[in-house]
Amino acid sequence: MGRVRTVFEKSVDGRRGSSVPSSGFPKRDLDEMIPKKFIRSTPLNLPKLSEPEVVRHYTNLSRMNYSIDVGFYPLGSCTMKYNPKMNEIISRFEGFTFIHPYQPEESVQGALRIMYELQEKLKKITGMDHFTLQPSAGAHGEFTGMLIIKKYHEDRGDFKRKKVLIPDSAHGTNPASSAMCGFEVVELKSGKDGRVDLAELKSKLNDEVAALMLTNPNTLGLYEKEIEKIADLVHDAGALLYYDGANLNAILGRIKPGDMGFDVVHLNLHKTFSTPHGMGGPGAGPVGVKEKLRDFLPVPIVDFKNGRFYLNYDLPKSIGRVRSFHGNFIVMVKALAYVDFMGEEGLKKVAELSVLNANYMRKKISEFLKIPYNDFCMHEFVASGEELKKYGVKTIDLAKRLMDYGFHPPTIYFPLIVHEAIMIEPTETETKETLDNFIEALKKIVEEAKSDPNLLKNAPTKTPVGRLDEVRAVRKPKLRWRGDDK
Ligand SMILES: *Cc1c(COP(=O)(O)O)cnc(C)c1O
Numbered sequence: 284m285g286r287v288r289t290v291f292e293k294s295v296d297g298r299r300g301s302s303v304p305s306s307g308f309p310k311r312d313l314d315e316m317i318p319k320k321f322i323r324s325t326p327l328n329l330p331k332l333s334e335p336e337v338v339r340h341y342t343n344l345s346r347m348n349y350s351i352d353v354g355f356y357p358l359g360s361c362t363m364k365y366n367p368k369m370n371e372i373i374s375r376f377e378g379f380t381f382i383h384p385y386q387p388e389e390s391v392q393g394a395l396r397i398m399y400e401l402q403e404k405l406k407k408i409t410g411m412d413h414f415t416l417q418p419s420a421g422a423h424g425e426f427t428g429m430l431i432i433k434k435y436h437e438d439r440g441d442f443k444r445k446k447v448l449i450p451d452s453a454h455g456t457n458p459a460s461s462a463m464c465g466f467e468v469v470e471l472k473s474g475k476d477g478r479v480d481l482a483e484l485k486s487k488l489n490d491e492v493a494a495l496m497l498t499n500p501n502t503l504g505l506y507e508k509e510i511e512k513i514a515d516l517v518h519d520a521g522a523l524l525y526y527d528g529a530n531l532n533a534i535l536g537r538i539k540p541g542d543m544g545f546d547v548v549h550l551n552l553h554k555t556f557s558t559p560h561g562m563g564g565p566g567a568g569p570v571g572v573k574e575k576l577r578d579f580l581p582v583p584i585v586d587f588k589n590g591r592f593y594l595n596y597d598l599p600k601s602i603g604r605v606r607s608f609h610g611n612f613i614v615m616v617k618a619l620a621y622v623d624f625m626g627e628e629g630l631k632k633v634a635e636l637s638v639l640n641a642n643y644m645r646k647k648i649s650e651f652l653k654i655p656y657n658d659f660c661m662h663e664f665v666a667s668g669e670e671l672k673k674y675g676v677k678t679i680d681l682a683k684r685l686m687d688y689g690f691h692p693p694t695i696y697f698p699l700i701v702h703e704a705i706m707i708e709p710t711e712t713e714t715k716e717t718l719d720n721f722i723e724a725l726k727k728i729v730e731e732a733k734s735d736p737n738l739l740k741n742a743p744t745k746t747p748v749g750r751l752d753e754v755r756a757v758r759k760p761k762l763r764w765r766g767d768d769k
Contacts, residue, residue, distance in 0.1 A: 287747075289764065290340055294330035301334055347747040349691050351559065355717050359663045359694035359706025360454065360502060362532050362554035363561070364637075365713075369624065370557060370617040379616050384608040388593055394612065395592035398585040401619045402569075408622075408630070409528070409548050410541020411571030415580045417610045421529055424549025424568030425460035425496075430602045431547060431572060431579040432494045432523050433464055438579070438600060444493035444522065450479060452503060452698040457496045457527060466493060473700055477503045477656035479513055488520040498527035499543065500534070500661035502698040502706075504641060514544025523547065531555045532637050532710070533662035536630035546573050556618035567614040581605045636711035637662040640718060644709055647722045651729050655701050663708035665701045676732040678703040680739035684731070687745045688724035 313322055332340070350356070356363035373379075382391050402414040418424040429447070436444045447461040450471045458468040469487055474480035478501065495517045499507045507513065517524045526540040526548035532555045540548045552558060553566035560566055572580060582601045583594035594609075625633065638661050645664040649657055652666045668678035682692035682705070694706040709718055731738045743749060 287344070290330040290332060290337070291328075293332060293336065293340065296331060298331040298333055298336075300332060300337055349686075350561075354689055354691065355709075355713060355721055356691040357693045357707045357709050357721065358691060359665070359708040360529060360697065361561070361694065362529070362551070362662075362708060362710060363691075364532070364554075364557060364710035366557045366559050366617075367621070367624065370620045373620045374613045374616045379613060388591070392592055395585055395594070397619055398609065398612070398615055399587055399592050401615050401622075402585060404619065404622050405550065405569055405571060408535065408539065409531075409550070409571050410539030411545075411548055412541075412574045413577045413580060413584070414569050414571045415584055416567065416569045416615055417581050417605050418549065418568040418570060419606055419611055420564060420566040421527070421549055421551040421554075421568045422456040422460055423605065424551075424570045425456055425525075425527065426463055427568075427570050427581060427602070427605045428525055428547040428549055428572075429461055429464040429466065429494070430605075431570070431576055432525065433466070434579045434600065434602050435523065435576055436493055441521070443491050446492045448484070448487055448492055448495040448522075450497065450501065452477065452501055452700050453496065454498070454502060454527065454529065454697075461496065471495075476658065477501070477505050477700075478507050479509065481509060481512065481516070484513065484516060488516060488522065490521060492517075492520060492522045494523045494525050494547075496525040496527060497545075498530050499540070500530050500663075502530075503656050503665050503701070504530075504533070504660035504663040504708075505656060505658060506533075506661055510543045518544070529554060530662065533634055535634040536627060537634045541571075541573070546576060547571070552614050552618040557621040558614045558617045565611045565614055567611045567618070569610075583609075585609075633711045634662075637709070640709040640711060640713060641707070643715075644707060644718055644722060648707070648725060651726050652705070662710070663706060665698065666705040666707065667701050668703035668705055671729070671732045672703070674732050674736045676736045676739050678705055680736075680742065681705070681725075681728055681732065683750060684728045684739045684742035685724060686743035688728070690721055690724060 351363050351365055378393060382394055388395065398416055402416065405414050406412065415427065418427045445467050446469050447466040448469050448471050449457050449461065450473055452473050461468050471487060472480060472483050474483070479497070497507065499510055501507060514524050523546040524544055526545035528540065528548050528550040531550055535555065548571045549568050551566065551568055553560035553564070558566065578598055578600040579602055580598060581604055582598050583596045584598070586593055586595040622630070641660050641662050641664055645654060645660055648654070648666055653670050654664060654666050656665070668681050671681065678695050682695050685692045696704055697706060698704060728739065741750070
């Protein structure tokens with residue numbers, strides 16, 4: 284497919300999208316209403332197109348997109364599950380979309396109730412005592428949680444805890460958020476089994492450590508079986524345990540991070556609790572804490588007293604606001620709708636099926652691709668394209684070729700501890716046929732890699748845009764269309 288012309292290139296002078304009959308009222312001069320200096324002297328450069336041209340232009344553009352509504356999206360770590368349309372419909376109710384955060388509390392009791400109920404449900408799901416819904420994403424939740432941990436230690440007069448321990452398998456946002464809060468990041472080398480190595484942990488724990496950040500199951504999809512021992516070690520050293528809740532899908536309704544010993548957790552509502560996401564949001568990253576950390580939560584928190592919901596600013600030790608107003612409210616509406624529709628049994632099924640699907644795929648895929656930590660996994664697993672290198676093929680080539688078979692590629696080159704990583708998270712919303720079709724495509728591609736590697740290296744060939752020069756795109760980014768670009 285050639286380059287699609289922009290609406291400006293398609294513009295034809297004199298063409299119009301619509302014509303509205305005259306209202307019959309006399310026309311007033313613009314400068315009667317607007318000071319002259321604000322009136323344009325040149326016409327606005329708008330494309331001139333007919334209505335069907337505009338509709339077709341944007342409809343055709345939208346068809347080039349790939350989304351969960353189009354097909355399978357096994358993007359590891361990102362939990363690209365199908366998002367029930369009922370949540371979308373509910374979130375568009377006028378009572379939700381036509382309110383403003385400056386409205387008096389009495390006039391938005393319903394909205395506050397939704398936030399309060401969501402907090403209550405998240406407490407129950409995670410085993411934490413208090414929640415803030417303010418943060419806008421997982422990374423933002425991490426930043427909020429680490430600020431809370433910092434303030435907790437400082438409030439006790441303990442100023443030497445400047446270090447945060449993070450496994451080498453962690454998501455990049457973990458060290459980034461810690462560093463942004465002024466902590467020094469200390470890397471923990473994973474053990475041979477891909478999990479936390481207790482000896483390594485002990486050797487790095489001391490009175491300068493503020494916290495250990497973990498996700499459980501970790502980014503390899505492996506459950507930290509020694510989590511209670513880990514929690515004891517961390518707490519005995521006077522540090523706190525932070526839970527990156529991006530992988531909550533695997534344990535939903537089954538086990539709680541609060542019971543594992545975590546002091547602070549963030550959740551990614553857009554992942555586990557079903558909001559369409561990708562390309563920057565909108566998301567929500569609520570943070571839950573144990574009782575001893577309540578006073579440090581961002582203000583305001585949503586509370587209930589004497590029969591009414593209200594915004595509680597009375598937390599003198601609060602880290603302050605972490606964003607404007609109260610967070611991405613519509614994402615909260617979808618999350619609550621999701622939790623209520625699923626019910627307790629439904630949420631348990633999410634965990635069961637996401638784990639079952641992942642293990643089914645792991646078993647089948649291990650027959651033709653290497654899986655370095657090939658252990659019973661939770662909701663995702665990581666394969667490696669290392670053995671294809673001898674055919675001159677890299678993981679990125681395999682990922683690009685998957686697009687020719689109509690699939691969104693998995694996450695690649697993460698986590699960093701697996702060479703040529705291929706991280707697959709099927710989620711619970713996919714049928715066995717879909718999983719089988721993907722496995723079959725992947726198997727064919729591995730065969731192609733051996734017999735005709737150029738098929739992979741030239742891929743994708745069936746997508747609207749072919750292989751991009753990613754290095755050049757980074758070095759010489761073109762962020763604006765000027766009309767002269769080729
Ligand atoms: C997605 C993810 C994050 C970051 O969450 P965002 O909502 O994208 O900011 C952190 N950790 C893990 C393991 C993740 O998968």
